[in-house]
Amino acid sequence: MAVYRGLLKQARAFFDDNTSDFIQSYTKAKFRIGIHQADPDRAHKHLRSARTTMHLLERANKHRFVDVISVLEFGYGRKGPRRVQMVNATAGLGKREEIFGSLEQVSKYRPAFYAMAKHSLGESKLRVNPQILRSKQPLNVAKMQDKHWSDIRHKIKPPVDKATMAVLEERAHTGIVNTSRLLASQEDKDALERWTGVWVKMPPKRQVRRYYRTLLEQVSMMQVTTIDVPNTGKYLKSMARHSTVDALGREKPDLVPKKTYTFTKSALAGKRGLGVVNAIDIAGLAL
Known part of the structure; x- marks a missing residue:
C-alpha cells in the first residue's frame, strides 16, 4: 500500500496532465489485478517493478531531463502499454491475429501497419535477413518472415492524432502547460491552486520547451x-x-x-x- 500511495502521489505531481492521468489509471488497474496474485514470486516481481516506476517518477518530478522524457514517452505511447494499444488501434491488429508472411501480403491486407513499419524502420528492415535463413524452402522463409513481423510490432512507434500534435506543438512553442481539467467553480480553482502549491513543482518554461521538443522528435x-x-x-x-x-x-x-x-x-x-x-x-x- 505504501508503494501504491507513493505511485499515485508522484503521478499527481507530474506536470503533464495527459501522462499523469494515464499513470494513475494504469496503476489502479494493475493493483486491482495484482492484489489477487497468489504466487508470491510473481507478486514480489510486480512490486519491484512498481517501486522502480515510483523512483523514476520521483526523479522526473525533480526535473531530471532523462527521466522526464522517459515518463513522457510512457504517457504519449512511445513505449509501454499505451504504445501497444495505439499500434493495435491504428494498424487494425488484434491480440491473436496472425501477420501474413510476405511483404506483398502485409501491404495488401494490413496497409496501415505496413506504412507505420516502413516509416519507422525503413523498407530495407522489413524483409527478413537472408543470411540468417537456414533453408530457402518457401514455407520456412514464410515462418521466419512471420517471426520477423512479430519483432517489428514491438519496435514501431504509432502516430499521434492531430489534436495531440497541436497540444505538443503549443507547449513546445510557449513552454506553458495548460491543464485539461475543467473547473466548475471558484472553489475548485482555489483548491487546485492550493494543491499545486503543495504537490506540483512546475519546471520553468525554458525547460518545458526542451521536454516537448525532444518528445516531438519521436512523434x-x-x-x-x-x-x-x-x-x-x-x-x-x-x-x-x-x-x-x-x-x-x-x-x-x-x-x-x-x-x-x-x-x-x-x-x-x-x-x-x-x-x-x-x-x-x-x-x-x-x-
Whole structure:
C-alpha cells in the first residue's frame, strides 16, 4: 500500500496532465489485478517493478531531463502499454491475429501497419535477413518472415492524432502547460491552486520547451487520403470503380481507389528553424 500511495502521489505531481492521468489509471488497474496474485514470486516481481516506476517518477518530478522524457514517452505511447494499444488501434491488429508472411501480403491486407513499419524502420528492415535463413524452402522463409513481423510490432512507434500534435506543438512553442481539467467553480480553482502549491513543482518554461521538443522528435502524425490510379488488372471485379466512359461517350482509363499514407513531423522538433525541417514523409500504398 505504501508503494501504491507513493505511485499515485508522484503521478499527481507530474506536470503533464495527459501522462499523469494515464499513470494513475494504469496503476489502479494493475493493483486491482495484482492484489489477487497468489504466487508470491510473481507478486514480489510486480512490486519491484512498481517501486522502480515510483523512483523514476520521483526523479522526473525533480526535473531530471532523462527521466522526464522517459515518463513522457510512457504517457504519449512511445513505449509501454499505451504504445501497444495505439499500434493495435491504428494498424487494425488484434491480440491473436496472425501477420501474413510476405511483404506483398502485409501491404495488401494490413496497409496501415505496413506504412507505420516502413516509416519507422525503413523498407530495407522489413524483409527478413537472408543470411540468417537456414533453408530457402518457401514455407520456412514464410515462418521466419512471420517471426520477423512479430519483432517489428514491438519496435514501431504509432502516430499521434492531430489534436495531440497541436497540444505538443503549443507547449513546445510557449513552454506553458495548460491543464485539461475543467473547473466548475471558484472553489475548485482555489483548491487546485492550493494543491499545486503543495504537490506540483512546475519546471520553468525554458525547460518545458526542451521536454516537448525532444518528445516531438519521436512523434509523427499519419493522414490517410484516397486518390484514383489506373487499374493494373490485379483488382477484383467486384471492387468499386469509376466509370470508364465520360459524358461525351469517350473511353477513359479504368480507375481504382488507392490509399496514400502521409506522415507529418512537427516543424518544432529539434532546434532547427521552420524552413530547414523536412516536414513530410510520404508512403503510398495500393489497396
